[in-house]
Amino acid sequence: MTNTKQPSGGARASGKPHVCPVWIGYLLASPVRRWFENPERILAPLARPGQLALDVGCAMGFFTLPLARLVGPQGRVVAVDVQQKMLDGLARRLRKRGLADRVESRLSDAHGLPLDDLAASVDIALIVHVVHEVPDPGALFSQIATAMKPGGWVIGVKRKVGPAAADGRSAVG
Numbered sequence: 001m002t003n004t005k006q007p008s009g010g011a012r013a014s015g016k017p018h019v020c021p022v023w024i025g026y027l028l029a030s031p032v033r034r035w036f037e038n039p040e041r042i043l044a045p046l047a048r049p050g051q052l053a054l055d056v057g058c059a060m061g062f063f064t065l066p067l068a069r070l071v072g073p074q075g076r077v078v079a080v081d082v083q084q085k086m087l088d089g090l091a092r093r094l095r096k097r098g099l100a101d102r103v104e105s106r107l108s109d110a111h112g113l114p115l116d117d118l119a120a121s122v123d124i125a126l127i128v129h130v131v132h133e134v135p136d137p138g139a140l141f142s143q144i145a146t147a148m149k150p151g152g153w154v155i156g157v158k159r160k161v162g163p164a165a166a167d168g169r170s171a172v173g
């Protein structure tokens with residue numbers, strides 16, 4: 001009998017982490033998504049002009065762009081993804097909307113998030129629908145914690161699974 005179950009934490013049986021395909025990245029950036037997951041409604045209570053923000057697993061920027069607008073021209077967003085093609089899509093969308101100068105994209109790798117220069121400096125960090133793809137979420141959150149300013153906010157959003165997901169809503173914590 002073949003076991004089709006995948007190991008937990010986003011790793012495949014091959015040992016390679018399962019990451020969101022790039023074609024889904026285009027769908028995730030669709031404005032239709034705003035009907036059931038509104039970035040401004042999630043971010044506005046905590047994001048402020050002038051902040052340093054972090055978007056972990058940014059894909060093509062469905063949350064990065066609103067975050068960049070909320071931190072304003074004096075603020076900065078560091079957007080991290082493990083796939084260069086997602087960051088390329090993000091760069092195109094930022095250029096089109098005149099937001100490229102306030103967002104710095106960074107490619108993460110097997111060694112983790114490229115955040116060494118940001119220790120204790122991030123005001124607000126976002127990690128939306130990413131944890132299920134990460135083989136070692138504990139290590140990821142520890143790196144995010146190191147980057148956070150004391151009193152900073154980490155916003156995590158994940159899809160509900162099981163019957164509770166029938167309404168299509170997300171859990172925000």
Ligand SMILES: C[S@@+](CC[C@H](N)C(=O)[O-])C[C@H]1O[C@@H](n2cnc3c(N)ncnc32)[C@H](O)[C@@H]1O
Nearest residue numbers: 020028057058059062081082083108128129133
């Ligand atoms: C389902 S998508 C969600 C994208 C975005 N946060 C959103 O809500 O539109 C997950 C993204 O996380 C990225 N990702 C997966 N593992 C990662 C890791 N270890 N570090 C950074 N990004 C990662 C994937 O490449 C993908 O772009």
